[in-house]
Amino acid sequence: MKLYLAAILAICSLEHFTIIRGTFGSQTMPLNSCVDLHTSEINIKRIADYERQTIPVKAVIFITKNGVKVCVPYDLAWVKKNIHKLERSKARKQKRTTSRPKSMTS
Template sequence: MKLHAADILVIFWLGFLTVSTVKGSVASQIAPRSSCVDLSTQQLDIRNLAKYEMQHIPVKAVMFITRRGIKICVQPDLKWVQNAIKFLDKRPVTRRPTTKPKSKPKPKPKGN
């Protein structure tokens, strides 16, 4: 049985396309952000909370992020969790001051 150059070329390209398709589909998946798997049962001090994120998959949860950046997942149906969410929603958004470059003074026109 003889393989012609065209047959070898077709087999090569089919193999190449199969490998690149598999690599592309795996590499193109978006890496999930932090997600809750375990839920804490401890009530948190809402004064230490900076923000929250709602999550529905893999479990329904609220992820609280503390001022130090610690992420804690809790059950969303707890009364204190709902109060903490309302507290955070009412909190005014603080913006960091931006430093604007100082404008240079306009040059004075030379007298005639």
């Protein structure tokens, strides 16, 4: 009888544990999220694009031309300068593609 009672208690405690674990496990983080931040400056010539992140930490994710993603603090001066340069570069590229005259084919 004691063994039977112990088995029932063990099953109940495992069931309770999976409910708690399921609650924590259901809170997923984004696939591309920063936890650790790189603080040394990255050469702008290596950066192709960037993404902003607010959760779990406020950061900027620089994407290099090789596709490597590097997380950096959003409030550093060199980060803001690089973002500004990337935005200007994107604006110039967009302006070039929209201002091209359409070729006239007869």
